[in-house]
Amino acid sequence: MKIRQIKELLDAVVVCGDDSLEKHVYSACGSDMMSDVLAYVKDQAVLLTGLVNTQVVRTAEMMDMVCIVFVRSKEPTQEMISLAKENGMVLLKTNKRMYEACGKLYAGGLVGNKTAK
Amino acid sequence: MSEAAVALHFNVDGEDFTSAGQASVQVKKSLRQLGIDSEIIRKVSIAMYEGEINMVIHAGGGEAHVLIYEDRIEIKLDDHGPGIANIEMAMQEGWSTAPDNIRSLGFGAGMGLPNMKRYTDDMKIDSVVGEGTHIVMTVNL
Numbered sequence: 470m471k472i473r474q475i476k477e478l479l480d481a482v483v484v485c486g487d488d489s490l491e492k493h494v495y496s497a498c499g500s501d502m503m504s505d506v507l508a509y510v511k512d513q514a515v516l517l518t519g520l521v522n523t524q525v526v527r528t529a530e531m532m533d534m535v536c537i538v539f540v541r542s543k544e545p546t547q548e549m550i551s552l553a554k555e556n557g558m559v560l561l562k563t564n565k566r567m568y569e570a571c572g573k574l575y576a577g578g579l580v581g582n583k584t585a586k
Numbered sequence: 587m588s589e590a591a592v593a594l595h596f597n598v599d600g601e602d603f604t605s606a607g608q609a610s611v612q613v614k615k616s617l618r619q620l621g622i623d624s625e626i627i628r629k630v631s632i633a634m635y636e637g638e639i640n641m642v643i644h645a646g647g648g649e650a651h652v653l654i655y656e657d658r659i660e661i662k663l664d665d666h667g668p669g670i671a672n673i674e675m676a677m678q679e680g681w682s683t684a685p686d687n688i689r690s691l692g693f694g695a696g697m698g699l700p701n702m703k704r705y706t707d708d709m710k711i712d713s714v715v716g717e718g719t720h721i722v723m724t725v726n727l
Contacts, residue, residue, distance in 0.1 A: 502689075504697030507632050508704065520692045524639075527607040528692075531614070531635045533628060548604075 470494055470579045472536050472559050475515060478573045479563040481538060485550050486559030492535055497579050499540075499571040503528040515579075517570055519543050526552040535559065540567045590653035590660075592620065598638050600647025603691060610635040613652050620654065622727070629705040630659050630725050636698045637663045637721060643688050644668065645719065661706075661723040669715040677703065 473490040499517040515536040536559040596609035614631040641648040645667020653660040684694025706723040713719040
């Protein structure tokens with residue numbers, strides 16, 4: 470799925486990374502616990518979260534994730550936006566809640582991820 | 587044992603949760619410059635990142651050494667924190683002693699040590715209550 474489709478499915482606003490919306494993502498992970506995110510790994514994934522702090526972007530960076538979607542109208546901070554830009558990451562925000570946002574992406578064809586090892 | 591081709595050293599600041607992970611970011615960059623396989627880079631940086639976060643949450647910071655050999659990468663983490671009373675328990679997924687304020691920051695789910703083990707080929711923990719914890723993780727190349 471292209472990041473552009475994620476934006477459309479979730480009525481999301483692009484916070485940064487407008488020029489990378491044609492990038493593909495192949496898996497997704499929805500969590501507010503970063504260690505749970507770090508337990509799963511797959512290439513070119515998108516992270517859905519309601520958590521807002523710099524460690525969210527750093528977690529995504531460690532996982533080589535290409536896009537973060539902030540659910541339930543959470544606003545990323547300037548510091549997070551700068552970090553995301555440095556790493557060429559797309560940040561989206563949506564007013565949908567986690568359950569609905571994940572459901573829409575799953576139904577749209579973006580299925581889950583696999584456990585490492 | 588052969589000498590490490592590249593040795594990196596970091597002080598992990600225990601005061602600042604926001605900057606936690608900076609050493610891991612640096613390691614990731616260095617490994618990329620060395621042309622290491624991206625899957626290996628991810629393993630090393632995730633294991634180190636979890637270790638760094640642990641040192642910040644539990645131990646008031648510490649030191650990290652990353653040694654790159656021909657056949658492996660070693661990550662050594664040393665702190666002078668409270669130590670781990672029961673390593674077996676601490677290795678169980680979901681078991682955590684992190685305070686609630688850490689959980690609200692997205693960590694303390696009891697996945698840190700299990701994740702470090704998950705992403706490395708070998709992990710040794712040497713911890714003394716009241717003195718500190720020393721961890722050596724190895725990722726084979």
